Amino acid sequence: MELTTVWFCLIALLWMGYFVLEGFDFGVGMLLPFLARDDRERRLMINTIAPVWDGNEVWLITAGGATFAAFPEWYATLFSGFYLPLLLILLALIVRGVAFEFRHQRSDKSWQAWWDRAIVVGSFVPALLWGVAFANIVRGVPIDADKNFQGTIWTLLNPIGILGGLTTLTLFLTHGAMFIGLKTDGEIRRRARRLSVVLGSIAAVVAVIFLLWTEVHTGDLVSAVLFIGAAVCLVGGVLAAASGKEGLAFTGTFLTLGLAVAGLFEALFPAVMPSTLAGGVSLTVHNASATHYTLKVMTIIAAIFTPLVVLYQAWTYWVFRRRLSVQHIPSEAVH
Amino acid sequence: MDSILDIARWQFGIITIYHFLFVPLTIGLSALVALMETFWLRTGREDWLRLTKFIGTLFLINIAMGVVTGIVQEFQFGMNWSDYSRFVGDVFGAPLAVEALLAFFLESTFIGLWIFGWDKVPRKLHVSFMWIVHVGTLASAWFILSANSWMQHPVCYVYNKTTGRAELTDFWAVMFNKVQLGAFPHVLFASYMTAAVFLVAVCGWLYGRRAKEAGEQADGERGLYSRGIRLGAAVAAIAFVAVAFTGDIQGKIMTDVQPMKMASAEALWNTSDTCAPFSVFTIGTRDGKHKKWALEVPCLLSFLATGKFDQRVQGINNLQAEYSEQFGPGQYTPIIPVTYWSFRWMMGLGATGVGGALLLAWLTRRGRAPTWRWYSWLTVLAPLFALFGNSVGWVFTEMGRQPWVVFGLMKTSSAVSPNVSPTEAWISIVGLTLLYAVLAVVEVKLLLHFIRKGAAPYAEPPDLGWRDIGKDDDQPMTFAY
Numbered sequence: 001m002e003l004t005t006v007w008f009c010l011i012a013l014l015w016m017g018y019f020v021l022e023g024f025d026f027g028v029g030m031l032l033p034f035l036a037r038d039d040r041e042r043r044l045m046i047n048t049i050a051p052v053w054d055g056n057e058v059w060l061i062t063a064g065g066a067t068f069a070a071f072p073e074w075y076a077t078l079f080s081g082f083y084l085p086l087l088l089i090l091l092a093l094i095v096r097g098v099a100f101e102f103r104h105q106r107s108d109k110s111w112q113a114w115w116d117r118a119i120v121v122g123s124f125v126p127a128l129l130w131g132v133a134f135a136n137i138v139r140g141v142p143i144d145a146d147k148n149f150q151g152t153i154w155t156l157l158n159p160i161g162i163l164g165g166l167t168t169l170t171l172f173l174t175h176g177a178m179f180i181g182l183k184t185d186g187e188i189r190r191r192a193r194r195l196s197v198v199l200g201s202i203a204a205v206v207a208v209i210f211l212l213w214t215e216v217h218t219g220d221l222v223s224a225v226l227f228i229g230a231a232v233c234l235v236g237g238v239l240a241a242a243s244g245k246e247g248l249a250f251t252g253t254f255l256t257l258g259l260a261v262a263g264l265f266e267a268l269f270p271a272v273m274p275s276t277l278a279g280g281v282s283l284t285v286h287n288a289s290a291t292h293y294t295l296k297v298m299t300i301i302a303a304i305f306t307p308l309v310v311l312y313q314a315w316t317y318w319v320f321r322r323r324l325s326v327q328h329i330p331s332e333a334v335h
Numbered sequence: 336m337d338s339i340l341d342i343a344r345w346q347f348g349i350i351t352i353y354h355f356l357f358v359p360l361t362i363g364l365s366a367l368v369a370l371m372e373t374f375w376l377r378t379g380r381e382d383w384l385r386l387t388k389f390i391g392t393l394f395l396i397n398i399a400m401g402v403v404t405g406i407v408q409e410f411q412f413g414m415n416w417s418d419y420s421r422f423v424g425d426v427f428g429a430p431l432a433v434e435a436l437l438a439f440f441l442e443s444t445f446i447g448l449w450i451f452g453w454d455k456v457p458r459k460l461h462v463s464f465m466w467i468v469h470v471g472t473l474a475s476a477w478f479i480l481s482a483n484s485w486m487q488h489p490v491c492y493v494y495n496k497t498t499g500r501a502e503l504t505d506f507w508a509v510m511f512n513k514v515q516l517g518a519f520p521h522v523l524f525a526s527y528m529t530a531a532v533f534l535v536a537v538c539g540w541l542y543g544r545r546a547k548e549a550g551e552q553a554d555g556e557r558g559l560y561s562r563g564i565r566l567g568a569a570v571a572a573i574a575f576v577a578v579a580f581t582g583d584i585q586g587k588i589m590t591d592v593q594p595m596k597m598a599s600a601e602a603l604w605n606t607s608d609t610c611a612p613f614s615v616f617t618i619g620t621r622d623g624k625h626k627k628w629a630l631e632v633p634c635l636l637s638f639l640a641t642g643k644f645d646q647r648v649q650g651i652n653n654l655q656a657e658y659s660e661q662f663g664p665g666q667y668t669p670i671i672p673v674t675y676w677s678f679r680w681m682m683g684l685g686a687t688g689v690g691g692a693l694l695l696a697w698l699t700r701r702g703r704a705p706t707w708r709w710y711s712w713l714t715v716l717a718p719l720f721a722l723f724g725n726s727v728g729w730v731f732t733e734m735g736r737q738p739w740v741v742f743g744l745m746k747t748s749s750a751v752s753p754n755v756s757p758t759e760a761w762i763s764i765v766g767l768t769l770l771y772a773v774l775a776v777v778e779v780k781l782l783l784h785f786i787r788k789g790a791a792p793y794a795e796p797p798d799l800g801w802r803d804i805g806k807d808d809d810q811p812m813t814f815a816y
Binding site (some may be wrong): 043046047050051054056057058060061062064065066067068069070072073075076078079080081082084086087090091093094095096098100101102103104105106146147148149150201259290291292293294297298301302306309312313316318319320321322323324327328329330 | 774805809
């Protein structure tokens with residue numbers, strides 16, 4: 001396999017990691033006002049993701065860094081082109097990250113209410129906009145002969161972009177509800193499970209339309225298989241949730257997100273950012289990549305350290321494997 | 336400020352300086368907190384655990400800000416500087432990606448384990464988490480500084496005419512660039528220094544306050560804070576010597592690879608063939624082009640720049656002429672008042688911060704805290720001086736390289752994104768600056784809140800065995816959000 005293909009796959013893997021992990025963080029954040037009945041339950045929800053959200057977010061930072069290193073042209077075109085959506089995502093991620101860490105530092109009610117809003121908005125904006133961004137990458141955007149994006153934010157807010165946004169939004173919501181069902185005990189666990197069935201059914205409809213459009217637009221046989229796999233896992237996950245099997249249900253949405261991202265990348269390949277302009281240049285793994293030497297060095301480093309990261313992150317989840325219930329949450333935040 | 340170039344430069348300056356207020360504290364405090372927890376494990380003294388948790392809380396407030404502002408750093412190269420990203424991505428992207436893979440994953444995963452692991456893992460394992468976080472910060476500093484050092488002194492690349500970009504030829508040479516070998520220890524010790532001064536100031540202030548509240552007889556809390564003061568003072572003193580020493584080495588490397596930066600640091604307009612003087616203070620004309628009056632130490636600049644008192648040091652005018660010949664007509668001189676004064680402030684503030692910290696340590700040496708008003712001011716100012724010292728150090732390093740973004744290879748003016756509109760750039764700089772300003776207020780208030788509260792009473796953490804890791808029980812969490 002060519003190194004450019006290896007790095008295309010690796011970047012796909014990093015985005016898969018990001019979506020399957022931070023996907024449930026976003027879901028939990030957005031569901032905060034809908035699943036929790038009181039402050040204890042809100043804190044219970046936050047504490048299910050508190051030890052891991054930061055590590056989950058690094059999948060994004062590594063995806064960004066890997067794109068910069070392996071496909072500098074892709075990184076430059078994408079980040080300067082999708083300027084305002086990325087800025088909104090950045091602002092949201094800042095507010096949300098700080099909110100997790102600052103909310104519990106004071107017992108003042110209005111202080112906490114403000115940070116709760118920050119968590120909800122800070123989770124909603126990226127959950128929606130990542131979908132908008134990915135749908136537009138797959139759909140194609142106006143890129144000129146100098147590989148520069150020639151559009152505005154309105155170019156990105158087309159029906160397919162919005163459909164993509166709704167897809168990630170509903171999938172992350174479902175994934176978050178599945179996660180709460182898996183990680184908590186008590187009344188909230190049952191509520192989360194019921195909600196995950198409802199959300200999962202909506203997500204299934206939206207996701208199937210979006211993936212079907214993608215498949216027709218640019219897909220091939222492999223992407224079709226991956227998309228069908230994603231749909232089956234989602235339906236299976238919802239059915240598992242309905243019959244009370246939370247572990248299986250969460251595995252379902254976990255696989256759905258992973259397979260869907262894999263399918264999107266497969267449908268894209270070998271392009272990384274197709275152009276819709278007549279005289280424009282479509283970015284591909286060939287004309288956007290770094291040199292063979294850089295890719296070779298990076299491949300060695302990634303081959304050693306990516307499995308290590310997966311190992312110690314998995315170990316972290318094992319350390320925090322206990323289901324939490326309200327009785328585990330101290331009445332006041334402890335410092 | 337109507338061109339995207341100006342906006343992008345201001346944004347980079349604002350958000351990078353802001354980000355770097357948290358970075359040195361994160362690097363330094365992770366080491367200090369790990370050290371305190373290790374002392375607790377070794378000696379069993381309750382004070383060390385109380386300090387671990389107290390300084391740990393301040394550290395966590397700080398690192399949260401460092402983490403979230405760090406994401407912007409990575410994104411803005413592509414957002415505002417896409418032509419730069421295209422041109423250098425093959426060289427510059429690699430250390431960034433490796434930084435994320437090796438350092439950020441380590442830091443962010445193990446910080447979560449440290450925060451929530453008190454009742455989940457054995458104590459020996461718990462203390463290792465903070466050490467691992469510290470190793471992560473070191474790795475992070477290494478990779479990002481190697482990327483920056485390449486911008487100061489590009490090595491081991493070829494310019495490819497077909498692709499129109501710089502291409503990497505030796506990754507390891509970029510990792511061990513000689514500018515990097517000077518910059519890394521300098522930044523590292525400056526970080527230790529900043530965190531140590533912060534520790535002395537926090538403990539010194541509490542020491543004085545507790546002494547006042549409790550009268551002369553009270554002793555319990557004073558023992559606690561004086562431990563923090565002594566640790567901080569020792570680290571600050573050692574780190575300061577190391578900062579000065581590595582700064583001196585850097586000066587000589589800089590004279591070699593970026594003579595213009597050295598000349599601009601000193602506002603040395605004309606080449607001095609022998610015995611160049613070191614300027615302590617200058618009053619110049621408003622355009623910064625001529626000096627009216629200056630306080631100078633004879634021959635010292637020659638020594639700082641080259642290691643010999645009678646060596647030649649190149650001046651700005653001569654270098655400007657030389658560069659015009661080499662790179663074509665143009666302006667190759669940085670803004671001299673900025674480089675000249677940031678260089679002085681860097682050294683002055685760093686030294687003053689440490690001086691203040693050592694004075695605090697001295698004043699509280701024998702169970703007595705001064706009640707003078709200026710003492711409180713000193714405790715507040717010492718860490719601020721150290722932090723600003725770091726900021727102006729970076730202002731000097733980056734402004735002294737101008738007009739280049741990559742020295743001798745690419746000008747800052749051709750690095751900016753060609754397709755970003757001024758409106759978009761304005762929304763970005765205003766949005767980020769406003770949010771950062773609000774968060775600064777929140778962060779400072781939170782820090783002050785916890786500093787005023789002081790260290791919490793001793794609470795024995797559970798003593799778990801290796802088989803108990805993450806075990807299921809009905810106990811409430813000992814730490815929860």
